[in-house]
Amino acid sequence: MLDGRKINVGVLGATGTVGQRFISLLAEHPFFVIHALGASPRSAGKHYAKAVNWKQVRPIPSQVREIIVHECKPEHFLECEVVFSGLDADVAGDIEASFRLAELAVFSNAKNFRRDPNVPLIVPLVNPTHLSMIRQQRALHSPPLKKGFIVTNANCSTTGAVVPLAVLEKAFGPLESCIITTMQAISGAGYPGLPSFDILDNVVPYISGEEEKIEWETLKILGGIVDDDEGQKVFDMHSRQPLRVSASCNRVPVIEGHTECVSVRFARRPPPSPQQVREALQGYTSDVYTMGCPSAPRHTIFVHEEADRPQPRLDRDYQAGAGVCVGRVRQCRVLDIKFVVLANNVAIGAATSSIINAEYAAIKGEI
Amino acid sequence: MLDGRKINVGVLGATGTVGQRFISLLAEHPFFVIHALGASPRSAGKHYAKAVNWKQVRPIPSQVREIIVHECKPEHFLECEVVFSGLDADVAGDIEASFRLAELAVFSNAKNFRRDPNVPLIVPLVNPTHLSMIRQQRALHSPPLKKGFIVTNANCSTTGAVVPLAVLEKAFGPLESCIITTMQAISGAGYPGLPSFDILDNVVPYISGEEEKIEWETLKILGGIVDDDEGQKVFDMHSRQPLRVSASCNRVPVIEGHTECVSVRFARRPPPSPQQVREALQGYTSDVYTMGCPSAPRHTIFVHEEADRPQPRLDRDYQAGAGVCVGRVRQCRVLDIKFVVLANNVAIGAATSSIINAEYAAIKGEI
Amino acid sequence: MLDGRKINVGVLGATGTVGQRFISLLAEHPFFVIHALGASPRSAGKHYAKAVNWKQVRPIPSQVREIIVHECKPEHFLECEVVFSGLDADVAGDIEASFRLAELAVFSNAKNFRRDPNVPLIVPLVNPTHLSMIRQQRALHSPPLKKGFIVTNANCSTTGAVVPLAVLEKAFGPLESCIITTMQAISGAGYPGLPSFDILDNVVPYISGEEEKIEWETLKILGGIVDDDEGQKVFDMHSRQPLRVSASCNRVPVIEGHTECVSVRFARRPPPSPQQVREALQGYTSDVYTMGCPSAPRHTIFVHEEADRPQPRLDRDYQAGAGVCVGRVRQCRVLDIKFVVLANNVAIGAATSSIINAEYAAIKGEI
Amino acid sequence: MLDGRKINVGVLGATGTVGQRFISLLAEHPFFVIHALGASPRSAGKHYAKAVNWKQVRPIPSQVREIIVHECKPEHFLECEVVFSGLDADVAGDIEASFRLAELAVFSNAKNFRRDPNVPLIVPLVNPTHLSMIRQQRALHSPPLKKGFIVTNANCSTTGAVVPLAVLEKAFGPLESCIITTMQAISGAGYPGLPSFDILDNVVPYISGEEEKIEWETLKILGGIVDDDEGQKVFDMHSRQPLRVSASCNRVPVIEGHTECVSVRFARRPPPSPQQVREALQGYTSDVYTMGCPSAPRHTIFVHEEADRPQPRLDRDYQAGAGVCVGRVRQCRVLDIKFVVLANNVAIGAATSSIINAEYAAIKGEI
Incomplete structure (x- = not known):
């Protein structure tokens, strides 16, 4: 699909329930590569395997065990093109906005931007074409953006x-x-x-x-x-x-x-x-x-x-x-x-939807 | 209410789930007195405490432990005025009809007669006045009945x-x-x-x-x-x-x-x-x-x-x-x-409804 | 037993799981009377019914709904002779000690004093006679106490x-x-x-x-x-x-x-x-x-x-x-x-043990 | 291991819980091939997919859906070398004996032969060498057997x-x-x-x-x-x-x-x-x-x-x-x-043990 191109991705809220699912799914992904992990300040600086209270049936993927967790600041994700957000709603708004401002493509499972008039709310099996709204989202952003955007998936x-x-x-x-x-x-x-x-x-x-x-x-x-x-x-x-x-x-x-x-x-x-x-x-x-x-x-x-x-x-x-x-x-x-x-609810109802949305955007050339 | 009058009652399907609830509730009743218990032929002849696989949190009431269980035939319930039926639907129809024919008042939790045009279907908190239908039920019965009737409660x-x-x-x-x-x-x-x-x-x-x-x-x-x-x-x-x-x-x-x-x-x-x-x-x-x-x-x-x-x-x-x-x-x-x-579902949804229906009938003088 | 004497009691940690059980049990007690309730500062000043997230099957006893909850300080419990403690271990130590110092009899479900060499650890069905240790507990206390003591029950x-x-x-x-x-x-x-x-x-x-x-x-x-x-x-x-x-x-x-x-x-x-x-x-x-x-x-x-x-x-x-x-x-x-x-575990394994221990102490004249 | 040799196997009790596990596991096996299925007379003659009340998370393997279920008689399993038995204990004894007599290798999860002095009881991770007992089992059988034997696995x-x-x-x-x-x-x-x-x-x-x-x-x-x-x-x-x-x-x-x-x-x-x-x-x-x-x-x-x-x-x-x-x-x-x-309990505690036991026997040349 992408002619062998690989895309570095980050996961925000990586130690949480949704974050763990993102990691399980992305660890075996054909073109997304987990490159950076973000979590709260008390996890920052630790190896992922130490920071997380892993609750999945499948073990922690070996390639992420030793990744150092960072705070959810764009400066730690500069080598990523995409971030997946499994953040809680109480912090997701500001953090996701800061990543968009830093020209990252944000695919969020949080509710904060779902009602934003320029942010598409996409259930990938239903309305992926709503992705087209991201052009207006970039254009109306202050300052206007070249690459950054936010796409949400549904509850x-x-x-x-x-x-x-x-x-x-x-x-x-x-x-x-x-x-x-x-x-x-x-x-x-x-x-x-x-x-x-x-x-x-x-x-x-x-x-x-x-x-x-x-x-x-x-x-x-x-x-x-x-x-x-x-x-x-x-x-x-x-x-x-x-x-x-x-x-x-x-x-x-x-x-x-x-x-x-x-x-x-x-x-x-x-x-x-x-x-x-x-x-x-x-x-x-x-x-x-x-x-x-x-x-x-x-x-x-x-x-x-x-x-x-x-x-x-x-x-x-x-x-x-x-x-x-x-x-x-x-x-x-x-x-x-x-x-x-x-x-x-934890697959198509959460992380899987975000990932398919990002796959679609990549195939469409928006990433 | 009844001026101290006591009414002998029987329980059909006494070893089953609903039957056990009837017995728990009736054991402490102010005017109904458990007098006879009916169950399947394999329980007949045994003391109730031996016949039943008791599954209630409260222990078996002491006054019923030694009662001999009979088959569900009216001849064993001649000293009762009322029977409560917790029978399974596959046998309830014939047995309840035979008790009605024997001039007993039958209060049934089974579904068999609920759709009968002369049998009231009574949720006691809602439509106890439907009890009035029992007069026509007796009159149209062949032969006409003096005291026997069937009242059902709802699913x-x-x-x-x-x-x-x-x-x-x-x-x-x-x-x-x-x-x-x-x-x-x-x-x-x-x-x-x-x-x-x-x-x-x-x-x-x-x-x-x-x-x-x-x-x-x-x-x-x-x-x-x-x-x-x-x-x-x-x-x-x-x-x-x-x-x-x-x-x-x-x-x-x-x-x-x-x-x-x-x-x-x-x-x-x-x-x-x-x-x-x-x-x-x-x-x-x-x-x-x-x-x-x-x-x-x-x-x-x-x-x-x-x-x-x-x-x-x-x-x-x-x-x-x-x-x-x-x-x-x-x-x-x-x-x-x-x-x-x-x-x-096991109280007002089953045995408790039958019992209130019978209480109402007794107070109304129909028993 | 007590010739009709009533004893005012307080409950510490009244909004917690064990505290709720104390209240349910004491509300119907023949000689203990709930007089004061203690909880954390965020509950203090509220009516009990407002402060508590009640999780018992039986409703909140009517006589405690309107009691104003206080902080767990002895000055609010001066009209009590006994306090029952359902406090968490992280705060129970200091608070229970302060109530003992204020000459109250403390019956605690917390673990903090169980290993104290002068505090009896009593499962009332087993070793109530260990209550005798409270005399030495009072005597060795600094300052020596006249009435105050702590009795714990087991895990x-x-x-x-x-x-x-x-x-x-x-x-x-x-x-x-x-x-x-x-x-x-x-x-x-x-x-x-x-x-x-x-x-x-x-x-x-x-x-x-x-x-x-x-x-x-x-x-x-x-x-x-x-x-x-x-x-x-x-x-x-x-x-x-x-x-x-x-x-x-x-x-x-x-x-x-x-x-x-x-x-x-x-x-x-x-x-x-x-x-x-x-x-x-x-x-x-x-x-x-x-x-x-x-x-x-x-x-x-x-x-x-x-x-x-x-x-x-x-x-x-x-x-x-x-x-x-x-x-x-x-x-x-x-x-x-x-x-x-x-x-x-929530009856004889917790509140019921504390209460029987206090009943025993009262009957023995230690309260 | 077996140089590409395939071995036809049958499953007895194929519609039961253990039988369903045998089928799930064997459907993907490298050298065992499901060839015949046995169940009770009321299932016999039906396609497996119709006969079974399938309770596994993975769907019925496609290659067994259309297999006609037979009664558990050796005449229907003559093209098999091995049968796996998930039969209930009330019927397993006679049936398994009849398959052994018909010179089939029987690997049984049932308890019936576990205490037989000539039948090995093998937990494959522990004592596969007990398989050696099957030679005496064959020799002492009346009539002596050439290929038939029974191996059990543990509870x-x-x-x-x-x-x-x-x-x-x-x-x-x-x-x-x-x-x-x-x-x-x-x-x-x-x-x-x-x-x-x-x-x-x-x-x-x-x-x-x-x-x-x-x-x-x-x-x-x-x-x-x-x-x-x-x-x-x-x-x-x-x-x-x-x-x-x-x-x-x-x-x-x-x-x-x-x-x-x-x-x-x-x-x-x-x-x-x-x-x-x-x-x-x-x-x-x-x-x-x-x-x-x-x-x-x-x-x-x-x-x-x-x-x-x-x-x-x-x-x-x-x-x-x-x-x-x-x-x-x-x-x-x-x-x-x-x-x-x-x-x-349903993998190494049941069907998986039987299958490994059979794999071991095949590799050892006993099948």
Whole structure:
């Protein structure tokens, strides 16, 4: 794809949960090369293997064990072209802005810039073309930038739902409304995250800020980019056909994999049948796969026929968690169609999305 | 209430999960006295303590340990006036019919007669007045009965949802539609029920027959009784204002307590506000409590103010599981109002409902 | 017992996990009356119901909801005679010492003073007579005290093992060695305690400091008090018959109740048979029960006959968790006898022990 | 190894838990080729994909989906040289005997023949040389056999303990006694196995027959083969230096991976230090690895330095579960040394052992 070109990358928040996933995935990447690691001042100066409380099933990749961790300052990442950010929201804003200012391409899993009018919010299986917004982002930046930009990916629970929703809109025209109820894994809360005392033998029917993210991010992702009266490009938030999204978010005692029950109503009457929906979901191929992004899954959506699938424990590792699984496609007595979707919150719901976004940008020549 | 009168009762399916709950609850009852126990032929002839694989936290009540278990034949229950049935559906139909024929009052937790046009389906906190149907049930029976009848209570997941729905209809008029997503405890599947291999670190997004039960039973419970053209009483299935119910049922690794996310749309415009809904739910008092049924909860619905409640582990034992807990009452962007409801599936979702139904019937003089 | 006398008590660390248990238990106590609550400066000045993140199944007792929380300084507890300490070890030392200096009786669940040569370490079902050491504690204090003293109770995992060990020594003479392997509940780690990510679908075969506590505390508790050469009383650490204790501590995904596998070797040859051991354990009655301590369990040890008991979920609430359960008493091919013991780590393993110790002291006239 | 020779194999009990593991592993094997599948009569005649309730994370291997399942009769396996048996003990005895009689090499995970005086019980990382017993097994069979034989592997919980015990004996001479306390995963009980109601938030301190297996099998595996007075070869059951083993077995809410706390006493005085033990364990290489068995792990034992490892969730998949992990090697105050061992009960504890045993036999020319 890149004619053998290698790209040096850095990881910000390298000792955290998302950072560990970035490192696991990038260690085996065909063209991204881990070159620098950033973390908090108390980790800076240590070998990565000493700084991190490694919590992955696979051991620490050998090539990063001895890398010296730095503070998250651009001066330590000058030999990188790309940084992946797994930073917590309380520090991600300033740090990511400083890396963009230093002309680095930032692919962030944090929420801070998702609502920025010039920052694309990209679920790579859905809307990679939103990457085009980075030109305006650079141009309007003060000072204008040549190479630096920020691209965000979506919240983990948004990601799971929006993939089948996007496919349905492509196949059957706009959706009118959507009700989503999530059953989210504890790994979505990072580490230490949820105290075990709160979740063993329990459900917590609330995740702070999560429902708002699903309801807002879905519109930005499924919407288009249009020109406003002043000739600026703007995200239209699905405004040509208003889409109402209502989310209820729950935490369940599952380690990995968000399960979501989704009901949708189509604008078109009559709506598609369950069988038509199944075929559309199963048949979809993402642009990032077609274009050759190496981390893109062959099957964007796997549609289960068994009545009791997908299940997080059995299906979360399908295609290394890079696609999503859908099951139980059937009629809804209130809206039109309902189904279950499972997405791996730490793979396509987090680090994998950032990486595919960067692969796409590299292939497109933006890096 | 009954002027000191005691009523002998039997328990059918006494060694099963629901049967054990009946026995725990009835052992301390003010006017029901456990007099006979029925189970399968392989348990018959044994002392209860030998026949049962007791799985309750509280020990076997001392007064039942030595009772000899019989087969589920009416001849062994002639000194009882009431039987509670915790039988499995594969045998409940014939056995319950035979007890009714023997002029016993049968209060059943099984599904077999729930759809019978002359058998009331009663959630005691909601529609105890449906008990009136038993007169027609006796009259139309062949041969006509003097005392025998069958009353059923609802499926555990239906029960949790229908209590707040009923209160909302009483306060604000008919509902138009309702979407329910459940996260159900494993105890709802009986014993041995779910293999641990299927549910540890997992969600199973399917429970056979459960969604159909919620969607159908809700209509019978919330509907009224009307006269048909031939002068017969019939359950109207909420037909004066059609109500569409859509359910998605999931099993989660929780031992006890079904959590359900519910969204509703009211017929009336504008719909009530979240605060009005909260007040209506909190302020409701059930008829069975007012009339003095000893197992009825003082608070039909406890409305939580905290953002993260109700939770099954913390709230399932409130009022001995006889009421329901609601939380997170808020606007729904697609329908009108959404909330979370928690019901103890083995208490108000099963044995406790049967017992309150029988208490009501006794107080009403039908036993 | 106390002729109707009521005793005002305070709770230190009132908002923590152990503090919440103290409050739940004391709210219904026949002669202790909650009068003052102490917590960290950030809670001080607030109503208890506002300061606490209540995590108990039973609601906050109504009489403490409105109590104003104070900092843990003796000046706020002058109307109390007793304080119960659920403080964390990092602050318990100084605070408890200051309360003793202010002539208060301190019953502490913290580890700080357990190894103090003048502070008794009392498992109330085992060695309440060690309370006698408080006279020397007062006398040697600088300045000497009239009423103030500190009594500690044991670590939760020590408590479970030491109860049957003490009974065996009383019945069959000294033990020679003991191997203990624990499977401990997550509630033993306080709140937030163990991250769920670390314990779901997992065992953690290590608990910091826990094995040392079991190996050391057991000797102090099972040992006697003797006079040394200078006429001082000293804990003999079981030195007349050296006892070797080896512990292996594990954390398992259980909410409440520590299960421990114990093998023992007796000094006496031949050792007692399993049946003799069972009878000794079942037949034991504690002094604190005999003397009328209201929180003491009627049965110190319940001996299960079923092969698969005790189990934490089924047995941890027996006698409100104030006794211990033993099962599987059988021969050990390496030592003499092995068995399983279950103790409720948050009841007899923590707050309940402190309270019984205080009841005993009150009945003995030391308060 | 085999010069490109391929060996047709069959799997008995192919639809069960162990059978599914055999199929997953054999589908990618370098020289074993799945040729026939056997299961109960109700599965016979169906395509494997239809007959099986597949419960593995990896999908059904494509090459077995369409294989027609047969009853477990030798006539259907005539083109196989080897059969692997994942049969339940209630049927394994007769079936395995019939396959041996038909001159097939049977590698069985079932317990039925483990105690047979002519059947080797082989943990491949420990005692593959016991394979030599099959010559006598064939010779003494009636009628004598040319190729048929049965080899068993050990119980899953025995396997975990016996690997480090064997290494310790090789390095430091015979052991005198050993106390083992297990915390076993639910997958060890097969499917459906343990009801979720019994194990969520719980420990079950009993597994039927398990302690006896550990105590007996360990002696057969660690012992040698000697000639008796009549010139027959016999397993000496470690009788030259009697070894006493005491086991306590517990089930915990873990899906996969048995964790065991082990204390040992050596015959030699003084015993080795913890550091010597660590080095011996870490340095050991198994014969099956040296000889090139493709499923043998490079590291027989991985010794963790971190205080809190091994843990089942993090370590069970190390080397595809084919080795074992040891941690916390330290002195025992009662015996000499104690440590924690983790073994993957469904890999080295079951199917992987059978397969390595067969690889060894093939390389040795016995197949």
